[in-house]
Every structure is written in structure tokens, then in C-alpha cells.
Amino acid sequence: MLRVVAGGVTALAVLFVALASGAAIGETAIPLATVVKTVANRLWDAGHDLDPIDAGIVWNYRIARALVAAACGASLAVCGVVLQSLLRNALADPYILGISAGASSGAVAVAILGFGGGFFSLSAGAFAGALVAFGLVALLALRSGRGPVAIILAGIAGSQLFNALTSFVVTKSATADQARGIMFWLLGNLSGVRWPDVFLALPVALGGLAICWLYARSLDAFAFGPQSAASLGVPVRRVYATMIAVTALMTATMVSIVGSIGFVGLVVPHAARLIVGVRHGVLLPAAALAGAAFMIGADILSRTVIPGQVLPIGVMTALVGAPAFALILIRRPVTR
Amino acid sequence: MKLAARNLGWKAGRRTIVDDVSLEIMPGEFLGIVGPNGSGKTSLLSMIAGLRRPVTGSVLLEGRDIARLPRRDVARKVAFVEQQAETGERLNVRQAVELGRTPHLSALSPWSAEDEAIIDRALDDVDMRAFADRPWQTLSGGERQRIHIARALAQEPRLLILDEPTNHLDIEHQVGILDLVRSRNLTVVAALHDLNHAALFCDRVAVLHEGRLAALGRPPEILTDHLLADIFRVDARVEIEADGSCFIRYARPSTTARRFTIREPA
Ligand SMILES: Nc1ncnc2c1ncn2[C@@H]1O[C@H](COP(=O)(O)OP(=O)(O)OP(=O)(O)O)[C@@H](O)[C@H]1O
Ligand SMILES: [Mg+2]
Numbered sequence: 182m183l184r185v186v187a188g189g190v191t192a193l194a195v196l197f198v199a200l201a202s203g204a205a206i207g208e209t210a211i212p213l214a215t216v217v218k219t220v221a222n223r224l225w226d227a228g229h230d231l232d233p234i235d236a237g238i239v240w241n242y243r244i245a246r247a248l249v250a251a252a253c254g255a256s257l258a259v260c261g262v263v264l265q266s267l268l269r270n271a272l273a274d275p276y277i278l279g280i281s282a283g284a285s286s287g288a289v290a291v292a293i294l295g296f297g298g299g300f301f302s303l304s305a306g307a308f309a310g311a312l313v314a315f316g317l318v319a320l321l322a323l324r325s326g327r328g329p330v331a332i333i334l335a336g337i338a339g340s341q342l343f344n345a346l347t348s349f350v351v352t353k354s355a356t357a358d359q360a361r362g363i364m365f366w367l368l369g370n371l372s373g374v375r376w377p378d379v380f381l382a383l384p385v386a387l388g389g390l391a392i393c394w395l396y397a398r399s400l401d402a403f404a405f406g407p408q409s410a411a412s413l414g415v416p417v418r419r420v421y422a423t424m425i426a427v428t429a430l431m432t433a434t435m436v437s438i439v440g441s442i443g444f445v446g447l448v449v450p451h452a453a454r455l456i457v458g459v460r461h462g463v464l465l466p467a468a469a470l471a472g473a474a475f476m477i478g479a480d481i482l483s484r485t486v487i488p489g490q491v492l493p494i495g496v497m498t499a500l501v502g503a504p505a506f507a508l509i510l511i512r513r514p515v516t517r
Numbered sequence: 518m519k520l521a522a523r524n525l526g527w528k529a530g531r532r533t534i535v536d537d538v539s540l541e542i543m544p545g546e547f548l549g550i551v552g553p554n555g556s557g558k559t560s561l562l563s564m565i566a567g568l569r570r571p572v573t574g575s576v577l578l579e580g581r582d583i584a585r586l587p588r589r590d591v592a593r594k595v596a597f598v599e600q601q602a603e604t605g606e607r608l609n610v611r612q613a614v615e616l617g618r619t620p621h622l623s624a625l626s627p628w629s630a631e632d633e634a635i636i637d638r639a640l641d642d643v644d645m646r647a648f649a650d651r652p653w654q655t656l657s658g659g660e661r662q663r664i665h666i667a668r669a670l671a672q673e674p675r676l677l678i679l680d681e682p683t684n685h686l687d688i689e690h691q692v693g694i695l696d697l698v699r700s701r702n703l704t705v706v707a708a709l710h711d712l713n714h715a716a717l718f719c720d721r722v723a724v725l726h727e728g729r730l731a732a733l734g735r736p737p738e739i740l741t742d743h744l745l746a747d748i749f750r751v752d753a754r755v756e757i758e759a760d761g762s763c764f765i766r767y768a769r770p771s772t773t774a775r776r777f778t779i780r781e782p783a
Pocket of ligand 2: 558560
């Protein structure tokens with residue numbers, strides 16, 4: 182019990198530090214005190230006297246951005262944990278079911294082909310594309326045997342198809358500027374993020390985490406495969422259906438807000454496993470926290486590494502994450 | 518714990534794998550399932566455990582169709598140890614055994630001292646307490662098999678279904694495991710390859726041959742020279758001991774009857 186409380190307090194502390202840093206650090210550095218006062222003013226009318234420009238930057242841009250980054254990192258990491266455990270494949274990530282490929286096709290259809298006649302936003306197109314691709318992949322998986330391998334192969338087929346569609350449209354119809362814009366979007370981009378995005382991303386992330394956490398014991402039971410899980414009393418089909426649907430919705434939502442940011446959903450789950458172990462009751466919240474903090478950090482770096490230029494966050498996640506993961510791998514004793 | 522199989526049949530494509538098998542498992546008995554490779558033992562056991570849906574017939578657990586019971590309710594009464602089950606997860610021995618408590622815990626119910634005691638006992642039963650903190654991947658084949666059995670015991674079932682439980686075990690632990698599950702207040706159904714083990718531990722044996730139930734009864738009545746020649750294609754003598762149990766002595770195949778010819782090097 183004491184360990185649970187200590188863990189929870191540490192987790193909250195890490196999250197607050199990350200969020201505060203996200204709000205304070207940037208092209209114009211803003212003192213932490215101003216950040217805290219801004220939040221106080223907004224949340225309970227504290228009435229501090231602040232420079233309205235600083236307060237506006239903190240509240241309207243940076244905090245919204247940090248919160249979406251956190252929701253997104255947490256979601257991707259949680260989806261990665263669930264899919265790796267369920268499909269029993271260390272290479273599974275949230276995009277394995279064709280979601281990012283479908284989202285990019287959807288985004289391209291709206292941005293370049295002009296689907297929806299300006300009525301749809303890029304995000305709406307991406308979300309619709311993600312769901313269409315996932316639907317096709319799910320159908321294919323159902324018709325091809327339902328096992329983990331069938332699901333993965335169906336995902337590969339779907340991803341390839343939609344990636345090819347995206348490339349086809351981009352090379353055929355896009356201007357150089359459009360192609361660059363799409364490329365930037367595909368690698369992940371938090372610059373357009375505002376409060377309405379927070380109100381979408383945060384509930385989806387928290388709700389998704391809560392549902393997955395309720396299935397923690399069932400996910401544990403998949404360690405020795407679906408047959409063994411079934412003999413331990415897990416309703417295997419229902420768990421597959423629920424978990425895959427929940428992770429697909431979480432991923433599709435995040436991708437439609439920020440693009441398909443790589444690395445987090447693949448590697449943060451492994452890092453979390455190495456640190457807290459394989460029990461999902463602990464692993465899921467730990468991965469969520471690690472993913473959130475990591476994503477906020479990557480976003481700060483992407484805004485500050487090259488002054489005056491914002492790098493795609495997907496570049497940053499891998500650039501920073503890969504060496505960090507290498508360190509964890511090396512430090513871990515191979516066999517005890 | 519009474520379980521009845523009624524006219525069970527299973528097909529893979531068009532091929533019939535299990536053909537119209539009916540049998541009843543009596544509370545407290547140790548029923549052995551024997552038969553050559555591919556005779557359908559694993560298929561029959563997974564239907565009995567409710568893990569595979571029969572194409573024909575049904576399995577009744579205490580009179581109710583097992584296919585209609587919630588998986589969790591079945592798992593509180595029936596544990597199944599697969600012929601092979603592996604993991605890529607980095608769990609340790611204790612965590613592997615803890616999975617056995619899954620059907621008894623809900624999402625929110627905490628891990629209790631009682632669960633802890635059950636895990637300790639299961640580890641002791643298979644003689645693996647000292648291995649509790651070892652990573653799974655470092656275990657030998659026989660040690661893994663013993664942990665699978667410990668997990669099934671931690672499930673506290675009333676019916677224990679074992680698919681070749683003595684696989685990979687040294688002779689001490691082969692006899693030890695069979696004796697352990699027999700001495701528990703458990704109903705046991707086990708697929709066995711060693712007919713002497715079947716003779717020594719089983720109250721009854723069922724002989725499967727090409728998916729059909731070829732014989733069912735007490736070992737000395739069933740395991741005859743005749744049956745061994747017909748179904749297992751070995752030349753053997755069955756000797757009845759003074760206490761009524763039986764013992765099988767295999768003869769070396771004669772050269773003319775050798776079924777696997779060994780080619781001379783050119
Ligand atoms: N899913 C499947 N698809 C096709 N054939 C199958 C399938 N499952 C089992 N079989 C076949 O059914 C037959 C019986 O298999 P089963 O595993 O039940 O045999 P067994 O008696 O347990 O054999 P062993 O002693 O080798 O464990 C085998 O010939 C096997 O190849
Ligand atoms: Mg078998």
C-alpha cells in the first residue's frame with residue numbers, strides 16, 4: 182500500500198515537472214513563477230498581476246501543447262504495451278493495425294485531393310482514414326484465422342496498401358509545398374494544437390488507460406499464449422475485440438490530432454517493462470507516465486534545438502529516444 | 518466433479534480427428550488417455566477442457582454444457598496444462614505461478630496473503646520453491662514443465678487435465694508429479710505416453726486409436742499383449758503382479774518385422 186502511494190506521488194510529481202517545463206521553456210523563456218501564477222489565475226481567479234502576452238503564451242499555446250503531448254505520449258505507450266502483450270510480438274506498435282497509414286491517406290485525400298470540399302479538416306480526414314484502414318485490416322484478420330500472426334499480417338497488408346495510396350496521391354498531384362507540408366504532418370506536429378484538442382485528447386487518453394487497466398490481469402494471462410489465457414478463465418475473444426478496438430480508437434484520435442509520431446509506442450513499452458516488470462497492473466500506468474513525460478521532453482527539444490525552427494517531433498523522439506533506450510538495454514543485467 | 522463427454526467429434530477440414538468419443542469422468546478418479554502419436558489425445562483433452570469447440574457432441578460439466586458456461590467459472594473448476602506453452606515475456610518463476618490465481622481475482626480485487634500462501638504451496642509441491650526468483654528463460658525444460666503444473670495447482674481446480682505431464686521430466690519427477698496429483702483430492706485426466714505409468718497410477722485408461730475410443734477400463738483389463746500389438750504396434754508382454762497391477766515388458770522388434778528400414782551406406 183505504501184509503495185502504491187509512493188509510486189503515485191512520484192508519478193504526479195514527474196508529470197507536473199514535465200508540464201511546467203513544457204510551459205516555461207521555449208523561444209521566449211518564461212519564469213516558472215509566471216507559469217504557476219498564470220495557471221492560478223485561470224483555474225481559480227487568483228488575480229495575480231501578469232504580462233498578458235506572457236500569460237497568453239503560457240496558457241493558450243504552451244500548456245495546451247504540453248497537455249496534448251502528454252495525452253498523446255501516454256496513449257501511444259499504453260497502446261504499445263497492450264498490443265505487444267496481446268499479439269505476443271515485441272515489434273508490435275500502435276500503428277501495426279494500419280492506423281497511421283490510413284490516417285495519412287485520409288489527410289492527403291483532404292489536403293491534396295480536396296475531399297469534403299473544405300468542409301472537413303485535415304484531422305477529420307485523418308481520423309476517417311484511420312478508421313477505414315483499421316476496418317479493412319480487422320475484416321481481413323477475421324477472415325484469415327484470427328490468431329496473432331493473422332492480425333499482424335493483415336496489418337502489414339493494410340499499411341502497405343494505404344502507404345502506397347498516400348505516395349501515389351502525393352507524387353501525382355501535390356505541389357512541392359504541399360508535399361513538404363504532408364511530410365511534416367506525417368512526422369508529427371504539435372504546432373497547431375489548442376485547447377479544443379486538449380479536451381479531445383485528454384479524456385480519450387485517460388479513458389483508454391482506465392479501460393486497459395481494468396483488463397490488466399487478463400493481459401497478464403496472455404503470457405503463455407491465448408490457449409493458456411483461456412484455460413485461466415480469460416474470455417479470449419472478448420478481450421481481443423475490446424482491447425483492439427480501444428487501442429485503435431486511442432491511436433486514431435492521437436494521430437488525427439498530431440500526426441503519426443513514431444518510436445514512442447514501440448520503445449517506451451519496452452523501456453517500461455525493463456524498469457517496472459511485466460505485470461500490467463503496474464506496467465500500464467508506468468508506461469503511460471513514461472510516454473507522457475518523454476513526449477513533452479521531445480516536444481521541448483523539437484522547439485528549441487534549432488533556434489527559430491521547429492523540427493518534426495517524430496524526428497526528436499527517435500533521435501533522443503534511441504540512445505536513451507540503448508543505455509537502458511546496456512545497464513540491464515542480461516540474466517540473473 | 519463430474520464431467521461427461523457425449524459423442525465428441527472434431528474435424529480439421531475434411532479429416533476426422535476425433536470420432537464419436539463418449540466417456541464419463543468419475544469424481545476423484547485418475548483417468549489416463551493413451552494412444553499413438555496423432556491419435557487425437559490433445560484434441561480430445563482440449564474439447565474436454567472447453568478450449569476447443571466440438572464439431573459434434575458436447576461436454577457436460579456437472580450436467581451443464583461447458584460451451585455455455587462463462588470461461589471464468591470453468592477455470593475455477595478445471596485447470597489444463599498444455600503439451601507445450603512458451604513465453605517471450607521476462608517473467609520470473611513466481612510470476613508464472615501467480616497467473617494461476619487469475620480466475621479467482623477480479624480486476625479490482627487485491628492480491629491477498631492467502632493467494633501468497635497458495636503460490637508457496639504450489640511451488641513446494643513441485644519442488645521448485647528455491648527457483649522462485651529465477652527468470653523463466655533460464656529454466657530447463659523439466660523445470661518449466663514443473664512450473665506449468667504448479668500454476669495449474671495454484672488454480673485450485675477440482676479437475677486437472679494434463680497433456681503429457683511427464684514430458685522433459687527426469688524419472689524421479691515423472692513419478693513424483695504423477696504421485697502428487699494422484700494424492701491430492703483431485704480428479705485427474707492425463708494423456709500419457711508411458712504405458713507403465715498409466716498402469717501404475719491410473720484408475721482407468723482410455724485407449725485412443727485414429728480418433729476413436731478403442732478401449733476403456735482398468736489397466737490390467739485393457740493393456741493386453743493383443744492391444745499393444747494392434748494399436749501401438751509393439752511386441753510386448755504384460756505381466757500381472759501379485760497385487761493385481763500390471764507391468765509391461767517390451768521386446769526388441771525382430772529384424773524381419775522392422776518397420777523403419779535403415780539404409781546401408783553406399
Ligand atoms: N488444427 C489442426 N489442423 C489440422 N490438423 C490437426 C489440427 N490439430 C490436430 N490435427 C491433427 O490431428 C491429429 C491428432 O492430433 P492430436 O494433437 O490430438 O494428437 P495426439 O494424440 O495428441 O498426438 P501426440 O501424441 O503426438 O501428442 C494429428 O494427426 C494432427 O496432425
Ligand atoms: Mg498431443
